[in-house]
Structure formats: structure tokens, C-alpha cells
Amino acid sequence: MSTLVMTVREVLRYRGKEGQLAWIGHRLAGLGTLLFFVIHVIDTSWVYFWPAGYEHAIALYRSRPFLIGELFLVLAVIYHGVNGLRVALMDWKPRLWARQRELTLAAFVLTAVLYAPAFVIMMGHIINAWSATGVAAR
């Protein structure tokens, strides 16, 4: 445990460059997505074991905090995929190390480009949901 704490602390303290930043993001995105998957597999299994709980979970997913959480989920999935491909590419073509800075920045940019349309669509849903509930409240 103390090693884990030390590693997390020092990852924040050590002045690594883009590669370290990309790796921290990769870990966060990966663990975040994994957490979501585990929860989701459990609540989906409730269809069978505990239908009322399942209904409740689905309603929860439609609530605002979860809709906003979903924004992060999609970002995490896209980033993890794009950055994973970059790492695979750099291991496959070792001499690309000389371009590692540019390639890492390219992965960030590509993530942003792929995320932009998803963000716009999902934001639209969130705003719709908000104004809809606003109307309902009135």
C-alpha cells in the first residue's frame, strides 16, 4: 500500500514530460472505464435477479449527474483507445521515440477531434433533459 501511495505522490512530483502525462491519463481513463463496466454489469444482471433494482438503476442513469458522468465516460473510452494505439505504434516502430512528443500531442488532438461531435450531441441531450424537467416542474 505504501508503495502505491508513494508512486501516486511521486508521479505528481516527478517532472516527467508528455509521455508521463499521457500515461497518467491512460491509467485514469482505463480504471474509470473499468469501474463503470463493473457497475454496469452488476446492474444489468439485476434484470434477472432483482428487476425493481434494475428499473431504479436505469432511472439513475437518466439523472443529471449520470448524464454529466457519461460525458467523462465517453472521453475516457476515446482517449484510452487513441492513446493505446499510439503506445502500440511506438512499441512497434521503436525509432519513433524521436517523435514521441509530437505523437503524444497528436493523440491528445485526435482525442479532442473524435470527442467533439460526441460532446455536442450529449450536451444537447443534457440541455434537453434539463429544460424538459424545468417544464415539468412548472
Next chain:
Amino acid sequence: MEITLRIRRYNPEVDEKPYWAEYTLENVERTDRVLDLLHRVKWEIDGTLSFRRSCAHGVCGSDAMRINGMNLLACKALVKDFVKGAKGRIQVEPILGLPVIKDLIVDMDTFFEHYRTVMPYFINDEEPPERERLQSPEERAIFDESTKCILCAACTTSCPSFWANETYLGPAAIVQAHRFIFDSRDQAASERLAILSEENGVWRCRTIYNCTMACPREIPITQLIAEVKKEIGRR
């Protein structure tokens, strides 16, 4: 110029835990090395400050330390790399992941154990030829970079994978293995690759590039590790 040197100090016989000590030095030249500043602290202010150094010229690899957050050799780090104005601060702490013996001195045993694990010596049981074992310049070029390592441990102790798990052989040991794996005269490549394909071998490398940035000999370490990974895959 005036430099405040902030040093992570620890004497296990006296101190309960490590602490930061500050020393202000005047008349520092921009071209002074961080090692010169450490010498001045030790010789002029506090003789108990402990650190390793031998050659003082980037050859022996004794004085790797974390300077302003990055692993470097104190004898190759110039004050002007960190401080632009007439006054400034430089922070020095021991390299991370190996137990601190005193102040900036760490216990290198684990590091050298990993080094020995990869059999960093020439192995060829054939009858020696009458003269040299010949090798073409092209064959020699393949492992040219990995011959430059001075075993300072700056790379291994900059690697988050090593911080998290000291049983990971680490970049330096892999570079040393690369030196012999790709030597056309050596015969033990498959044994070394077998060791490196185990749990604590090359697959703990996450391609973070901290090691490549930290290497004072400018060895493209991550490239060499990737070459070893590919060689394992190829066989």
C-alpha cells in the same frame, strides 16, 4: 548570483524522517555545476552532507540525483539550466525507488542485482578463433547505443513502473541486456530474452519515456526496450 540550495536530508541514525534543509550560496557562477554547489555546502557550511561522486565529469555515474524534479547527474547539471535571473532556488533530492542510506546516497543493491540478472557479459562457448571474432560495422551499429550506459540508475529510478514495483528489472538492466542480445558474437540471446519475457521483464515497461529523458548519455532507452520487446515477439 545567489542560489538557495534546497536539499532533502536524512540521517537514519539521528533523524526520524527525511527533511528539507536550505543553504544559501553567494557568488555562484552561471556555469557552475550543481555538484560544485553541493561541494560548497559540504566544504564551507555543513560537512555532514553526504553524496556520492567520483569522476565529476559524467563518466562514472555516481552522482545521479533528482534535481528540480528530474533525474540528472549533478556533475552535468549547470546552474544556468535552472536559474535565469540573479537569484534562484535549486532543489536536490535522492533518486527514488531505492532505500536512502544517508542524504543523497541510496542503496544500489537492488539495482545491481537486476543488472546481474540479465547476464551482462559476453557468452560464447565456441573454441576461440586464432584472432578476433570478426564483426561488421553494421552488426556493431545495432547495439552501439546500449554500449554507452554508465549504470548511474537515473533511468531506472525515473520509471513509475519501478517505483511501483522494485522487482521490475528496469530500463538500465534492459539496456545492458540489449548490449549482448544484439551482439552477433554472443550466443546467449535466447536465455536473456527468456529472462526478460518474464513477469518482471520488459512487459512492465509502459512506454512512458521518463528513462529516455533522464539518461545523461542520451541513450534512446525506450527505443532499445521496444527493440527487445519486438525480438521476444519475433522468436
